[in-house]
Structures are given as C-alpha cells and as structure tokens.
Amino acid sequence: AALNIHFAKVVSLGNGIGEGIQKVLTEFIVPVLKVALPKKYHRWIPVLVGYVSRAIGISIAWTAQSVISATHSSIRGGIMMVRMAFQYMAKQKGKEYHEEDSNTDEICGVVFAGIGMVFQIYSGF
Numbered sequence: 001a002a003l004n005i006h007f008a009k010v011v012s013l014g015n016g017i018g019e020g021i022q023k024v025l026t027e028f029i030v031p032v033l034k035v036a037l038p039k040k041y042h043r044w045i046p047v048l049v050g051y052v053s054r055a056i057g058i059s060i061a062w063t064a065q066s067v068i069s070a071t072h073s074s075i076r077g078g079i080m081m082v083r084m085a086f087q088y089m090a091k092q093k094g095k096e097y098h099e100e101d102s103n104t105d106e107i108c109g110v111v112f113a114g115i116g117m118v119f120q121i122y123s124g125f
Contacts, residue, residue, distance in 0.1 A: 018057025
C-alpha cells in the first residue's frame with residue numbers, strides 16, 4: 001500500500017509540473033503545430049500538448065524522486081555501515097560503543113554516503 005501511495009504522489013507531482021509546462025507549450029508550440037499540421041488535425045493539438053506536457057512533468061518528477069531516494073539511501077547506508085564498523089571494532093577491543101558519545105560516526109558516514117551517491121549516479125540510480 002505504501003508503494004502505491006508513493007507512486008500516486010510522484011504522478012500527482014508530475015501532473016502539477018505538466019500543467020505548468022502545458023501553459024508554456026500552449027503559448028509557443030500550438031501556433032507552430034497549427035502551421036505544420038493540416039486543418040483536420042487542429043482539434044487534436046490541445047490534447048497532444050496536454051499529454052506531452054504531462055509526460056514531461058511526470059518524467060521530471062520521477063527523476064527528482066530517484067535523486068531524493070538515492071541521496072536518502074546513501075546517507076542512511078553510509079552512517080549505518082560506519083556505526084556497525086565502530087561497534088565491531090569496539091567489541092574486538094572489549095569495549096562498548098555508544099554512538100551518542102561522538103559525531104565521528106556521522107562524519108565518516110557522510111564520507112561513505114558521498115561515495116555511495118557517486119556510485120549510484122554512475123550506475124544510473
């Protein structure tokens with residue numbers, strides 16, 4: 001259910017972006033299409049512009065959501081990996097690790113998050 005809601009939010013955002021794009025396309029592209037297409041197809045121009053603008057908007061929203069998700073997962077994964085590594089090293093020394101005592105884990109985690117983000121960018125998310 002959560003995935004359906006997430007998908008609906010992205011589509012809704014894309015639809016809103018598409019409506020903004022449609023205003024621009026209507027102003028600049030419709031006159032060009034009226035010259036380029038035969039008169040019998042002129043009634044379909046607004047429909048075509050609406051579908052194309054919404055498709056562009058959903059594509060932009062989907063890409064933005066992919067970047068947001070990749071950033072979130074790289075930060076969470078980097079910090080989680082460093083905390084577990086620190087916990088393992090502390091356990092090997094016979095000590096306890098408390099993540100509240102220092103911000104070193106967050107600093108190192110952000111470094112690994114950056115590496116993870118670069119990997120995700122190069123692999124195409």
